[in-house]
Amino acid sequence: MLWPLGATAGLLALGWLPRVQQSPQVAWAVWGAAVGLLAWQVLLALRFRSGGMPGLTFTTPRAQHYIQACCQLSIYAYWGQFWPPVYQYFPLLLAQMLFAYAFGMLLSWTRKQPYQMGLGPVPIILSTNLFMWFKDEYYPLQFVLIAVGVLGKVFVQWERDGRRVHIFNPSAFTLALFSLILITTGQTSMTWAQEIAPTIGLGPHTYKVMFAVGLVAMYNFSTTPVSATAAATLFIGSGLVMAIAGVPYFVDSDIPAAVFLGLHLLVTDPSTSPRTTVGRVIFGMGYGVSVFALYAILGALGAPTFYDKLLCVPILNLLVPTIDRLVTRLGDRPLFDRLGFSGPLGRANLPHMAVWVLFFGAMTMRGVTDGMHPGDALPFWQQACEAGKPKACDRMLNIEANYCRDNAGWACNELGRHFTEGRLVSADAERAFGYFSRACEARYQPGCLNMISEPTDAVVATAPRPFDLRLLLREGGPNLLEMNEPDLYARACRHGWTEACPKAAAAR
């Protein structure tokens, strides 16, 4: 009983840390979780007061737990370098881990089974929190999320290879379940999921870091067929859409950074993946195709597209026996053998990794990983919109809206212009006035003038100011407040802001 008591005490103590105290709701969530665990311990103590309490057995740390945890921590470390809230969030990660351990122990003992103490909960917590944080005011739900993950792992099991194993990847199961609930109830704003996803890409080498971390998992767990095939499916799909439609499928990337993270660290749980290389290739392709399809479906339904990467994993987990049966039916084929897909899992892992390294290198050379993506440039979307390319105008409006939110007065003024002119959106003088007001407060003088102009006057606009460019040119990374003006204009010229090209040339 000392272990859960210790975890509970730790949880209580964490409630006094500054990050937790920063929000009363978080503090009460942490203390509430601790009190709940304490009450459960009291009940168990009463139940087993005459003895017979199942104990603990310590298991040898498993590589798939500690290596995966190290990979995940590497991502957190890099992410936090460029987005400090990640580091500030660490006490809350610790609180969730203490909760998960205590919850797992008490659940086992309630079921009269000894608890196997290992590192299992660590990667589950880390993986879950790479994708979803409940906002402070709803923080109790973060503990519910963890509890559901533990319950899912324990209770949702099936027979596989003669062993009872969990059906679903524990973190992906809870993420998908909660995503579905949040979307169907229209409560996606309760979490920071949608907001934190772009912050993963703030680092200048995010894709390369994820790629490198992914190689560790690939080397140790032969996950190359899953991750590489999923990535290749998405890269190829995006490339095809760009070639056919002339606009990027995922707006400003060929694979959004959070999806790239997911295909390395979310869908690669060996316990819930097919057992053959061919099966894993199918599984990876399935993930890529599912993300592709869900992005379009969620967008069409007006739901946040962020959830594309989370919703499909449990379905793929459920399909694993079907995939295994299909592979058995396919049997050994010469092509599989030539591709290194036959034989025991991992037989050709290193050659497969080499192919993946070459493929990723080619994609990086093409400029569709880190660095500037064609969809990063607003002039690209303006031209695509003018040319009537599919969805280009909607995306241009969304991009302008994001920059307006970031306080780029130029972007707010453009939105005001659209609502005044009524060409891309229905004319709405009130919304136009509101956007002009935001532009003006961002010290963009044309916005102020548009606020006081006569309805018959033409909308006043200029090229983006240097301040606006520092936001508009950030390419998904941090703003460019420190960049000198010659570099800024050169970058603007590369983005297609033609007015900036003479300034860039003059500055040289």
Next chain:
Amino acid sequence: MDRGLPESRGGTMNGSPTTPQPPRAGRRRLPAAALTLALAVMGTMRAPMAQGGLPPMPEWIDVAGATLAMGAGTDPEAYDNERWPSATGTGPVPVAGFLLARTETTVAQFGAFAVATGWRSEPRALAEAPDLPVTFVSWTDAVAYTRWLERALRSTPSAPAVVRDRLAAGWHVRLPTEAQWELAARATDGRRYPWGNEARPDRATYNTTGPTPVGQHPCPECVLPLADMSGNVWEWTSSPYQPYPFTAADDRTGLEADALWVMRGGHFGDPPRLLRATARGAAEPGARRAFIGFRVALVPPAR
């Protein structure tokens, strides 16, 4: 990149109470019921504000058109930005006649606008006594108020005839330009303050720690019966800050520079030098400060 369009800056401008915008994050709105109650109480205090069930409306003063010798000329107390680049330090600016609110816009008047539109103003703007000049209002808040006031006046049959007629003739409620403001403050006789050439504590609120209710200082020496043109709070104008000479069309130049808008009149904490009718202040349009307010004008169409 697809988080949807952000809400625009304010609430609705048509006064519909059914379509309020959510409050800005981290800011508190005065409950509408509390404010309505405050306005009702205040309506019994200040007769001009409750004519015919109207929201508290400004009292208008007619400012006759004239050619203003704008600028501080040779006034030794003047700052450089008040002098025209001419031998006299002034320049002729023709100003058409217009109406100007007798007082600075009050908390009550601005509160009526905030309640009617849901415009998300700074909570401190509505936290003071109803007859104080409204402060903590940005230039954008002031412009939004003028827009609403014009609609309210147009849709109110009981608005004064002089106002109705001029609105019908195409006039608009605006912030005054700085030329209009200066003409109203000192007329055409070149006086330093609205009442004369010497600072007088009984004529204006200055060198103190806070504003006073509007219209507290009688001014028999003033050319026009306008209150608090000097002191109390700085007043936003509809002129972007540009070096002199002033022209009515100078707002289309220098658009790439960060916006700054002219304020006139000085505030309660200023020394007399800043209360002079030619003194020019400027602030960024989003500035909400304890010493900045505004008054409104009813002006003829620009062309």
